[in-house]
Amino acid sequence: MRVHQQSTPRPTPPFDATAAGRLRAALGMGPEHVAHGMRTSFGLSHVTPDLVVAWERGLAAPGNGELTALAGVLWCSPGELVGAPRTLREHRVARGLAVEDVARAVGLQLLAYVRMEEADEWRGGDRQSAALAEVLDLSLADLVTVTGREPKLAELLRGAVTTRWQAYVRPVGKLLPMQRRAVGRALRALHTEYQDRPTATPGRPGGPADDAGRDFLDGIVGRFWSAVRRDGGGDA
Numbered sequence: 001m002r003v004h005q006q007s008t009p010r011p012t013p014p015f016d017a018t019a020a021g022r023l024r025a026a027l028g029m030g031p032e033h034v035a036h037g038m039r040t041s042f043g044l045s046h047v048t049p050d051l052v053v054a055w056e057r058g059l060a061a062p063g064n065g066e067l068t069a070l071a072g073v074l075w076c077s078p079g080e081l082v083g084a085p086r087t088l089r090e091h092r093v094a095r096g097l098a099v100e101d102v103a104r105a106v107g108l109q110l111l112a113y114v115r116m117e118e119a120d121e122w123r124g125g126d127r128q129s130a131a132l133a134e135v136l137d138l139s140l141a142d143l144v145t146v147t148g149r150e151p152k153l154a155e156l157l158r159g160a161v162t163t164r165w166q167a168y169v170r171p172v173g174k175l176l177p178m179q180r181r182a183v184g185r186a187l188r189a190l191h192t193e194y195q196d197r198p199t200a201t202p203g204r205p206g207g208p209a210d211d212a213g214r215d216f217l218d219g220i221v222g223r224f225w226s227a228v229r230r231d232g233g234g235d236a
Contacts, residue, residue: 042069
């Protein structure tokens with residue numbers, strides 16, 4: 001006997017309730033039509049109009065199978081029903097891919113990939129990471145996040161803006177598949193922006209930081225990718 005796992009308020013991937021309601025309304029469908037389509041076309045007998053309304057109000061969120069079926073009924077891709085994905089699983093579901101498809105594309109045994117996805121801990125090599133980026137259509141920033149390199153990148157970037165940025169070009173370049181010149185230009189821009197703050201005290205790393213300085217350092221990774229985009233030196 002198959003037991004249905006109920007929808008939960010914490011979606012995986014992040015469900016865009018507003019998009020679901022907007023797409024349904026654009027098709028001239030009511031919640032009852034969506035529920036009927038999911039029951040008859042996808043065999044999800046538990047889906048009711050009330051459940052569809054709960055999804056659209058953000059009171060619950062569809063599971064992976066429900067998300068795929070909902071996308072089918074609404075004539076859209078699953079990616080149109082999710083927010084910005086961050087984890088391996090979220091990116092895969094947003095692309096509408098099965099775990100078997102991704103595992104095969106990156107050259108991993110199915111069980112090995114499933115374990116990585118469940119733990120949200122990527123352990124593939126450089127070639128497998130490149131294949132992952134291709135199959136999931138990941139930007140460089142997304143690839144850094146899903147492969148677990150973002151905390152290390154943040155640590156290096158904080159050091160670069162608070163001390164001598166030149167000393168961090170090589171470590172950051174080893175971490176990211178980017179040209180060293182592009183890395184250097186982005187680090188220099190960040191260093192200048194941080195040190196030019198009105199309350200900054202150049203040459204005193206590790207001292208007490210003002211609120212603006214703390215905010216700058218907390219968002220350092222996003223600022224780095226913005227600097228890369230402005231420079232045109234990498235796919236962020």
